[in-house]
Amino acid sequence: MLFDIRTVVAALLGCYGVVLVAAGLSHRRAADLAPAGGWNMNLWAGIGMLVVAAVLLLWMRLRPVRPADTESGE
Numbered sequence: 169m170l171f172d173i174r175t176v177v178a179a180l181l182g183c184y185g186v187v188l189v190a191a192g193l194s195h196r197r198a199a200d201l202a203p204a205g206g207w208n209m210n211l212w213a214g215i216g217m218l219v220v221a222a223v224l225l226l227w228m229r230l231r232p233v234r235p236a237d238t239e240s241g242e
Contacts, residue, residue, distance in 0.1 A: 172233050178224035181217045188214030 192211025201208055 172228055174224045174228045178221040178228070181224070182221035185214045185217030185221060188217065190214075 188210045192208050192214055195210065196208065
């Protein structure tokens, strides 16, 4: 199997996304949300990271890296 950077990036974004979603769900007091204008930015950033990680994994699954065809006679 060839090395694919999409796997590494998707794994990192997925891990950070899970942490941010957990932080966003656990810190929902008004004082925590006030600096962001009432938006739960940890939750939304985490969801965005999880979506991007899923897209990268889907892309990797649908278009895998294939080795280049080379002539072994040269």
